[in-house]
Amino acid sequence: MQHLLDDIAAMAAADPERGVVASYIPELAGIDPNQFGIAIATADGEVLTAGDAETPFSIQSVSKIFALALALGRVGDQLWRRVGREPSGLSFDSMLLLEREDGIPRNPFINAGALVTTDTYLAGSTPREALGELLRFMRAAADDDSIHINETVAKSEFRTAHRNFSLAHYLASFGNLRASVEKVLGTYCHQCAVEMSCRQLALAGRFLVDAPLMPGLVSVERRRRINALMMTCGHYDGSGDFAFRVGMPGKSGVGGGILVISPGRASIAVWSPGLNRYGNSKLGTEAMETFAHRTGWSVFGVPHSAEGIKR
Ligand code: GLU
Secondary structure, three states, X not given: OHHHHHHHHHHHHHOOOOOEEOOOOHHHHOOOOOOOEEEEEEOOOOEEEEEOOXXXXXXXXXXXXXXXXXXXXXXXXXXXXXXXXOOOOOOOOXXXXXXXXOOOOOOOOOHHHHHHHHHHHHOOOOHHXXXXXXXXXXXXXXXXXXXXXXXXXXXXXXXXXXXXHXXXXXXXXXXXXXXXXXXXXXXXXXXXXEEEOHHXXXXXXXXXXXXXXXXXXXXXXXXXHHHHHHHHHOOHHHHHHHHHHOOOOEEEOOOOEEEEEEOOOEEEEEEOOEEOOOOOEHHHHHHHHHHHHHHXXXXXXXXXXXXXXXX
8 A cells, every 4th residue: 555655746846747836815816836645544453654645734715524524413304404415516716506406506515505504513603613613623533632723824805705705695695594695604714724644634534434433423324424425525516527437426626636535445535736627626636546446445336457455
């Protein structure tokens, strides 16, 4: 496994086509695209890394997994009255379906759905309390109290969040927000500005792995459902392509991070800031394709021709 990670990091380092760094959040626009990291936290408690796996990055939409777990913890299945569970086939910040579907976002991973999720875990608390709860969840999942929010990134995103404000106002006009638009957006931008390294993110993802040594922060049924949503909706309009190429549930963020779960086996975090045309990490997606190919790991079947890497 260490050889495989080293190979993948070497391939990424040599790749001249690195994708395009997200520029709509000013603080993220200046990130060096020549970075690449990968980390795996296995079901038997090992953590292996390669490349820039200790460098913190903005997890952005990968935070929507933790936010979803928290919101489901608050209201359970009632959440599904306010947000759907279908892939949108549209970009992460699209407004198109909201009007046609009466302000019920397609799923909790597109921005509109994530704003409803944030509004749900925010209910009855101040943004500071709600974010404190979110951080506690992430820190418990990763067993690492140093995980924090980058204030500068949060402020930078809030100042330029015109589309997210529009989505939130739209949701509010349909009665699908409880807190004020400003409060929801402030909380959402801070949630997205959480920083983790690949090592921390791989550890934080263990609660979704479904194996005896992994942190049991959510029920088995909830874990399976979150994985199902990651598989169908975790990469926006590139979700089908990711499932086809990688065959494991994953969630991407515009910071270039991707968290991938191999149920029963491992939590894998990969990061490279340049994005492909869907807004998902270009080298991260390619690295996961190589990883899946070489290990034979897939939720759609057992390994045959792989290198014999078991758990
Ligand atoms: N904070 C970003 C936004 O709302 C998240 C998008 C993403 O990571 O895909 O635009």
